[in-house]
Amino acid sequence: MGEVVFWTIIRTAILIPVLWFVYGILDYQLWWIVSLTSVYGVIIHPAIIHYRLFEEKNKDIIESTLCSSCRYFDVTAVLCTKYDEHPDMNYLPCGGLDWEPKQNKNEENLIR
Numbered sequence: 616m617g618e619v620v621f622w623t624i625i626r627t628a629i630l631i632p633v634l635w636f637v638y639g640i641l642d643y644q645l646w647w648i649v650s651l652t653s654v655y656g657v658i659i660h661p662a663i664i665h666y667r668l669f670e671e672k673n674k675d676i677i678e679s680t681l682c683s684s685c686r687y688f689d690v691t692a693v694l695c696t697k698y699d700e701h702p703d704m705n706y707l708p709c710g711g712l713d714w715e716p717k718q719n720k721n722e723e724n725l726i727r
Protein backbone atom coordinates (compact mmCIF):
# COMPACT_ATOMS: atom_id res chain seq x y z
CA MET A 616 0.00 0.00 0.00
CA GLY A 617 2.87 2.35 0.76
CA GLU A 618 4.09 1.83 -2.78
CA VAL A 619 0.77 3.10 -4.15
CA VAL A 620 0.98 6.23 -1.99
CA PHE A 621 4.66 6.77 -2.84
CA TRP A 622 4.15 6.72 -6.61
CA THR A 623 1.04 8.87 -6.32
CA ILE A 624 3.10 11.50 -4.49
CA ILE A 625 5.88 11.25 -7.10
CA ARG A 626 3.43 11.70 -9.99
CA THR A 627 1.85 14.65 -8.18
CA ALA A 628 5.25 16.24 -7.58
CA ILE A 629 6.06 15.93 -11.29
CA LEU A 630 2.67 17.10 -12.54
CA ILE A 631 2.48 20.29 -10.47
CA PRO A 632 5.52 22.00 -12.08
CA VAL A 633 4.41 20.80 -15.52
CA LEU A 634 0.98 22.36 -15.01
CA TRP A 635 2.62 25.50 -13.65
CA PHE A 636 4.72 25.72 -16.82
CA VAL A 637 1.75 25.01 -19.11
CA TYR A 638 -0.26 27.71 -17.29
CA GLY A 639 1.85 30.37 -18.98
CA ILE A 640 1.36 28.87 -22.42
CA LEU A 641 -2.30 27.90 -22.63
CA ASP A 642 -5.48 29.91 -22.53
CA TYR A 643 -6.93 29.94 -18.98
CA GLN A 644 -10.08 27.93 -19.81
CA LEU A 645 -8.11 25.38 -21.79
CA TRP A 646 -5.59 25.16 -18.94
CA TRP A 647 -8.38 24.16 -16.54
CA ILE A 648 -9.51 21.40 -18.86
CA VAL A 649 -5.94 20.17 -19.38
CA SER A 650 -5.30 20.37 -15.62
CA LEU A 651 -8.37 18.40 -14.60
CA THR A 652 -7.81 15.82 -17.31
CA SER A 653 -4.15 15.38 -16.46
CA VAL A 654 -4.84 15.16 -12.70
CA TYR A 655 -7.23 12.33 -13.41
CA GLY A 656 -5.07 10.66 -16.05
CA VAL A 657 -1.70 11.04 -14.34
CA ILE A 658 -2.58 10.84 -10.63
CA ILE A 659 -6.03 9.40 -9.87
CA HIS A 660 -6.46 6.72 -12.53
CA PRO A 661 -2.99 5.16 -12.12
CA ALA A 662 -3.47 5.18 -8.33
CA ILE A 663 -6.76 3.29 -8.70
CA ILE A 664 -5.18 0.76 -11.05
CA HIS A 665 -2.15 0.37 -8.77
CA TYR A 666 -4.43 -0.21 -5.76
CA ARG A 667 -6.48 -2.82 -7.62
CA LEU A 668 -3.29 -4.64 -8.60
CA PHE A 669 -2.20 -4.53 -4.95
CA GLU A 670 -5.56 -5.99 -3.88
CA GLU A 671 -5.44 -8.69 -6.56
CA LYS A 672 -1.84 -9.62 -5.72
CA ASN A 673 -2.62 -9.96 -2.00
CA LYS A 674 -6.15 -11.37 -2.22
CA ASP A 675 -5.17 -14.91 -1.26
CA ILE A 676 -3.05 -13.74 1.68
CA ILE A 677 -5.85 -11.49 2.96
CA GLU A 678 -8.55 -14.13 2.63
CA SER A 679 -6.93 -17.54 2.97
CA THR A 680 -4.07 -17.50 5.46
CA LEU A 681 -4.09 -17.99 9.21
CA CYS A 682 -3.03 -14.36 9.52
CA SER A 683 -6.27 -13.17 7.96
CA SER A 684 -8.12 -14.15 11.15
CA CYS A 685 -5.43 -12.92 13.55
CA ARG A 686 -5.70 -9.76 15.64
CA TYR A 687 -2.15 -8.74 14.72
CA PHE A 688 -2.81 -8.73 10.98
CA ASP A 689 -3.11 -5.31 9.32
CA VAL A 690 -5.12 -5.85 6.14
CA THR A 691 -4.32 -2.45 4.62
CA ALA A 692 -0.57 -3.11 4.68
CA VAL A 693 -0.72 -6.94 4.52
CA LEU A 694 1.51 -6.86 7.58
CA CYS A 695 1.90 -8.78 10.81
CA THR A 696 2.06 -5.94 13.33
CA LYS A 697 3.55 -8.19 16.02
CA TYR A 698 6.61 -9.19 13.96
CA ASP A 699 6.57 -6.21 11.56
CA GLU A 700 6.87 -8.60 8.61
CA HIS A 701 4.78 -9.39 5.57
CA PRO A 702 3.30 -12.88 5.58
CA ASP A 703 2.72 -14.70 2.31
CA MET A 704 1.11 -17.94 1.21
CA ASN A 705 4.18 -19.97 2.20
CA TYR A 706 5.51 -17.98 5.14
CA LEU A 707 3.97 -16.93 8.45
CA PRO A 708 6.39 -14.85 10.55
CA CYS A 709 5.28 -16.58 13.79
CA GLY A 710 4.80 -20.00 12.25
CA GLY A 711 1.26 -19.95 13.64
CA LEU A 712 2.40 -19.93 17.29
CA ASP A 713 1.32 -16.38 18.16
CA TRP A 714 -2.02 -16.40 16.40
CA GLU A 715 -4.80 -14.76 18.39
CA PRO A 716 -8.37 -14.38 17.15
CA LYS A 717 -9.67 -11.02 16.06
CA GLN A 718 -12.05 -9.47 18.53
CA ASN A 719 -15.47 -8.47 17.34
CA LYS A 720 -17.02 -5.09 18.25
CA ASN A 721 -18.98 -6.48 21.24
CA GLU A 722 -15.87 -7.97 22.82
CA GLU A 723 -13.95 -4.70 22.32
CA ASN A 724 -16.73 -2.77 24.07
CA LEU A 725 -16.71 -5.20 27.03
CA ILE A 726 -12.98 -4.62 27.54
CA ARG A 727 -13.42 -0.81 27.66
Ligand code: SF4
Binds near residue numbers: 682711714
Ligand atom coordinates in the same frame (compact mmCIF):
# COMPACT_ATOMS: atom_id res chain seq x y z
S1 SF4 B 1 1.04 -13.21 14.94
FE1 SF4 B 1 1.30 -14.94 13.52
S2 SF4 B 1 -0.75 -15.43 12.80
FE2 SF4 B 1 -0.84 -13.38 13.71
S3 SF4 B 1 -0.52 -11.97 11.98
FE3 SF4 B 1 1.48 -12.37 12.89
S4 SF4 B 1 2.34 -14.07 11.73
FE4 SF4 B 1 0.13 -14.00 11.32
